[in-house]
Amino acid sequence: MLSRLLLDRSGGHRLQVLRDAEMHRRSDVVSEAQRRHDQQVDLARLLCHARDHVPVFSRLLGADGSITPENAYEVLARLPVMDKKSIQKDPAGFVATYPMEKFSNSTGGSSGIPLNFKVDRERRIAGDASHYWANGLAGWTYGDRVAMLWGADRDVKDVSQTVRSKLRAWVDNVRWCNAFDMGPERMDGFHRQMKSFRPHIMIAYAGSAFTFARHLESRGIIPDYPLKGIITSAEVLTAEMRTCIERVFPVRVFDRYGSREFGPLAAECEAHEGLHLNEGDAVVEIESADPLNVPGRLIVTYLRNFAMPFIRYDTGDMACFLRDDVCSCGRTTRRFQRVVGRMSDTIRTASGSLVHGEYFTHIFYGVSGVEEFQFVQEEINRYRLLLVGDRGRAGQYEAEWREAIAHAVGQDAEVTIEYVDRIPALSSGKRRFTLSLLEG
Ligand SMILES: [Zn+2]
Structure with missing residues (x-):
């Protein structure tokens, strides 16, 4: 414990994260009335800040009189829904003019719409704490060994390239396997590493956990890890994927929903009856006439980032609430029945x-x-990158993209880059940001 705290970032970051995560755990079991009250207070605080310091919201809320916890939900409901495109059009308008520390972050986007955004220190603490909270629902406790089958190349680079990050990964008991590079030999190597590491928890893209499970099964391997659970995230976990993963590994799958903008927003508990919402961090709306049965637009107001408030933000995903009763695990938070969202082809x-x-x-x-993109595999060695956006500005990155793509799919692959007016949706209405037209 002491060594972990010695590695703390400035300002006692880790202690604050632990404290924040503990608050989450407590608020998971408070009464509905108490939770609503706490959320109203936080929401009023965010809306006042946005009105006073964020240009777009100053315009929208300027004439709205006083904002109090009592009227916060009504004020919120009068605001229009914003999305990635509204921010792309006027990035500065969404950033607080208030002199505070701001850090840059970005996402490739769950539906192929990239976004740059700003976060503050509180968001960083809340983000880490919400990971602790969500991992906790899957049985993780502080100090447990964690295997990441993940591909955040920037994060993987961080872990493998700086001494401090290496040390932190070691102290944090985290091992990484790059999900962006999963040939059969790589997966064999990962299996050997995991056999000796014996992780308590494995965190993976749903698709990567599924790929890994199928690989082990095809080799006739029965893994005796992880010890507690497999957390899947970043894309839709289908029933087929869950069945396969749970058949191969000795533990249950705990699905999760989150994003780069907010961190984990909902996570499955040991009852496996829907995903508990992270209501301490966000006000969640589903735009549907029947949100218990018909999936609707998932709209999030994130309460923990003042550098660039996300208020009534369209996530690009769709969800359904689960019936309105208390989960058998005892947590009283609302739950998602399912999230219909990001799909990508491997x-x-x-x-x-x-x-x-x-x-x-x-x-x-x-x-x-770049406003939107889609990467399409047309034949085994032929690809098209479709882009919606400003060629003049985006063009400067083309060599970089070609290099990154060639790095993954092979130097001899044929890659064409095309600028288009729009990216066609699938018949389901959802978009895939990668699409393979190959059979199987
Ligand atoms: Zn539960």
């Missing part, structure tokens, strides 16, 4: 390696001029 390259679709969203982290 790309099987000519060399046989498997590249998770998230790889291609990461290519667009931090770029400007």
